[in-house]
Amino acid sequence: MREHIVSPKVYFAVFTALAVLTVVTWSVAKLDLGFLNVVVALTIAVIKATLVVLYFMHVRWSSRLTWVFVCTGFFWLAIMVALTLSDYLTRGWLTIAP
Amino acid sequence: MATHAGLAHHFDDIEQQREAGTLGMWAFLVTEVMFFGGLFLAYILYRSKYPTEFAVASNSLNVTMGFINTLVLICSSLTMALAVYFSQIGNRRLITVFLLLTMVLGTTFLVVKGFEYHEKYVEHHVPVRFPTYEFKWEPHGSDHAGAHEASSLAVDTGRVEMFFWLYFAMTGVHALHMIIGLGILTTLVIMTRRGRFTPEYHSPVELSGLYWHFVDIVWIFLFPLLYLIGAHLHR
Numbered sequence: 001m002r003e004h005i006v007s008p009k010v011y012f013a014v015f016t017a018l019a020v021l022t023v024v025t026w027s028v029a030k031l032d033l034g035f036l037n038v039v040v041a042l043t044i045a046v047i048k049a050t051l052v053v054l055y056f057m058h059v060r061w062s063s064r065l066t067w068v069f070v071c072t073g074f075f076w077l078a079i080m081v082a083l084t085l086s087d088y089l090t091r092g093w094l095t096i097a098p
Numbered sequence: 099m100a101t102h103a104g105l106a107h108h109f110d111d112i113e114q115q116r117e118a119g120t121l122g123m124w125a126f127l128v129t130e131v132m133f134f135g136g137l138f139l140a141y142i143l144y145r146s147k148y149p150t151e152f153a154v155a156s157n158s159l160n161v162t163m164g165f166i167n168t169l170v171l172i173c174s175s176l177t178m179a180l181a182v183y184f185s186q187i188g189n190r191r192l193i194t195v196f197l198l199l200t201m202v203l204g205t206t207f208l209v210v211k212g213f214e215y216h217e218k219y220v221e222h223h224v225p226v227r228f229p230t231y232e233f234k235w236e237p238h239g240s241d242h243a244g245a246h247e248a249s250s251l252a253v254d255t256g257r258v259e260m261f262f263w264l265y266f267a268m269t270g271v272h273a274l275h276m277i278i279g280l281g282i283l284t285t286l287v288i289m290t291r292r293g294r295f296t297p298e299y300h301s302p303v304e305l306s307g308l309y310w311h312f313v314d315i316v317w318i319f320l321f322p323l324l325y326l327i328g329a330h331l332h333r
Contacts, residue, residue, distance in 0.1 A: 002113065003113075003116065003186065005183070005186045005187065006179075006183065008180060008183055011176055011179045011180060011183070012176070015172060015173070015175075015176040018172045018175075019169060019172060022165070022168050022169060022172065022321075025321075025322055025326065026161070026165050026326065026329075029322070029326035029327075029329035029330065030329050030330060031330060032330040033330075037326075037327070037330060038327065041322035041323075041326055041327075042322065044322070045318050045319050045321075045322050048318045049315045049318050049319070052175065052311050052314060052315050052318070053311075053315070055179075056175055056176075056178075056179045056307075056311045056314075057307070057308050057311045057312075058304075062120065063117060063120075065117075065121060066120055066121060066124055069121060069124040069125060069128060070124060070128075072128060073124075073127065073128035073131040073132070074131065076128070076131075076132060077131055077132065077135045080132070080135055080136075080139060081135070081138075081139055081142065084139055084143070085142070085143075085146075088143055088146070089146065
């Protein structure tokens with residue numbers, strides 16, 4: 001598989017998007033949206049991280065096997081967070097006799 | 099495929115070697131995801147238990163400095179990506195220029211971080227207990243007329259301290275990765291000066307780029323989680 005050379009134009013476009021999203025996340029954080037604050041902040045962070053992974057880290061043009069490695073990392077992270085939270089967040093749900 | 103100075107004997111050709119290198123680097127980055135993941139998980143748990151304290155403590159961080167540092171780090175990712183580009187087309191002078199620019203931006207980040215740490219030290223927000231220095235949380239502004247919103251919320255000092263413990267652990271480990279990154283970039287500059295990279299062989303630049311961008315991604319999550327969760331409270 002030949003190496004794909006990404007044009008600097010793409011890098012500058014991604015950079016601009018990242019900078020704009022940083023300003024957006026900062027501006028939105030000043031508003032009080034209740035629980036939506038964290039939803040918006042994390043959505044923007046995930047979009048920014050995805051842009052970095054796909055373009056700066058060239059994953060968009062990498063082999064399928066690289067895709068598997070990348071997805072595995074985040075999938076395992078999701079398992080760790082989901083299973084741990086399913087314990088901590090549900091502890092108050094059942095009343096167990098002392 | 100002609101043999102190349104950078105080709106190790108156990109690979110068929112330079113493409114196979116590059117592919118193996120990329121996979122190996124990603125395997126390492128997956129372990130890094132899990133490493134930082136543990137800290138993020140600790141953050142998620144404590145924040146879900148102590149939302150008020152985390153918002154109030156986060157409000158005392160310097161958001162402007164955090165914002166500037168986010169932009170600095172994004173710029174450094176751009177210069178790193180361009181260094182990789184120039185290694186691909188074989189422009190040795192511009193590889194050096196962009197590696198050095200990346201190092202300047204990385205150092206800028208650490209200097210700003212140093213000022214922030216110093217500010218926290220002076221405010222007694224470092225979560226340690228020594229005879230000469232210990233963590234203190236005084237709702238600042240309570241002596242002023244018209245107490246500020248962030249200061250007027252009733253908070254538990256221990257829970258605030260937990261926020262600062264996570265703040266220093268997460269940003270500290272991140273800063274350590276930046277320092278290691280600067281060491282790697284220094285090595286790359288020396289290797290570039292010695293003419294070790296060609297359009298066919300430049301894996302060290304490419305793979306170090308992956309590392310640098312990964313450290314950037316960690317900060318992309320740290321910035322909103324640590325700095326912005328209290329930004330809607332007025333200081």
